Amino acid sequence: MSEQLIRTDELLVTCTALTKRYGSKTALNGVNLQLKRGRIVGLLGPNGSGKTTLIKLLCGLIQPTEGDIAIGGMPVGPATKALVSYLPDRMYFADWMKASDLLDLFNDFYSDFDRNKATAMCQSLGVVPSQRLKTMSKGTKEKVQLVLVMARKASLYLLDEPIAGVDPAARDYILNTILTNYNEEGCVMISTHLISDIEQVLDEAIFLKEGQVVLHDNVDAIREREGKSVDALFREVFRTAGMEGGAF
Amino acid sequence: MEWKLTDSRPIWQQLTEQITLRILKGEYPPGGRLPAVRDLAVQAGVNPNTMQRAMAQLEQDGLAVGSRTAGRTVTEDTAVIQAARRKRAREAVAECLQILADLGYTREEAVALLKEEWEK
Known part of the structure; x- marks a missing residue:
């Protein structure tokens, strides 16, 4: 491993005036966002702030009402789906499947999937490949999904709530797995509201509030400027919103 | 560590x-x-x-x-390391003295206390 880390300033994702409405409900409202390669980015916001909507738009699972997304210079479509590795906020596999079935499935499906790496990750995370999903604990299931997602050599990793519902020790394990396995030309976006747990692995934080980006900055720049942790700032930003009663 | x-x-x-x-x-x-x-x-x-x-x-x-x-x-360059070591020690002493001053210790009391603790 070379000592000098790759730190390009090459743009990977550009969102322009991105808006998504579900009927009369506006989930995302005019989001402009740029993500660079080699970064780990926290997508932070309370429930219902639009985190999952943004991630699903980047995956191409839903279509924007207005605005544009470009990933690696291309509009979202089959070509960008090959670049994106997505960890959904809920499990979408049949529960009779074994971990090894899923490794086979991903190996067939994604050309950038590294089967050997996945097997090694299973071993270090204590996942038994022959175990069926239905007999696994919630934490183990999350680990299996994480292995599938991180064993791809993708450009953009979108992890929707990867640490929710696992104990603190497993959480450390999962964060460590993300740190040791992401490729340095790729960008990892992690959505969560458990900020204090992930703050130190992030390069950048994005605060999403009622469908809009209210802050996007380097984590240490935030600490320097505000004199407080991102977690403390988050509590402040979103507490104020509560007391205003949402009447803008 | x-x-x-x-x-x-x-x-x-x-x-x-x-x-x-x-x-x-x-x-x-x-x-x-x-x-x-x-x-x-x-x-x-x-x-x-x-x-x-x-x-x-x-x-x-x-x-x-x-x-x-x-x-x-x-x-x-051990001189650089020594200088940094001295600087760190000074900061620690300054911080300690500030607390003692806030607690109302005089210079003599502070020195006496330091000796006493050191020899424990």
Whole structure:
């Protein structure tokens, strides 16, 4: 491993005036966002702030009402789906499947999937490949999904709530797995509201509030400027919103 | 040794302080090789870019010497290490004296207390 880390300033994702409405409900409202390669980015916001909507738009699972997304210079479509590795906020596999079935499935499906790496990750995370999903604990299931997602050599990793519902020790394990396995030309976006747990692995934080980006900055720049942790700032930003009663 | 990233200051600053302390204690001896950024980042559970920044600061402080091919080493210049050690000690004393002054200790009482504790 070379000592000098790759730190390009090459743009990977550009969102322009991105808006998504579900009927009369506006989930995302005019989001402009740029993500660079080699970064780990926290997508932070309370429930219902639009985190999952943004991630699903980047995956191409839903279509924007207005605005544009470009990933690696291309509009979202089959070509960008090959670049994106997505960890959904809920499990979408049949529960009779074994971990090894899923490794086979991903190996067939994604050309950038590294089967050997996945097997090694299973071993270090204590996942038994022959175990069926239905007999696994919630934490183990999350680990299996994480292995599938991180064993791809993708450009953009979108992890929707990867640490929710696992104990603190497993959480450390999962964060460590993300740190040791992401490729340095790729960008990892992690959505969560458990900020204090992930703050130190992030390069950048994005605060999403009622469908809009209210802050996007380097984590240490935030600490320097505000004199407080991102977690403390988050509590402040979103507490104020509560007391205003949402009447803008 | 454990990594403690507790307060609200930038994480890279806290990392720089802790690596500096290891150098001053001799855990990383003069001229010795420092672990790779990636390894240190994983150990501390922090982003590699943040660890990189902490190391860059060590180089700026003159405590570490970087080389593109051979990785980073602790400086062989023991004068630099001694100066940093003295500076750190002064900061610790200043902090301690401030607390004692706040508690109403006089100069003589403070000196007496220091001796007493030292000899325990």
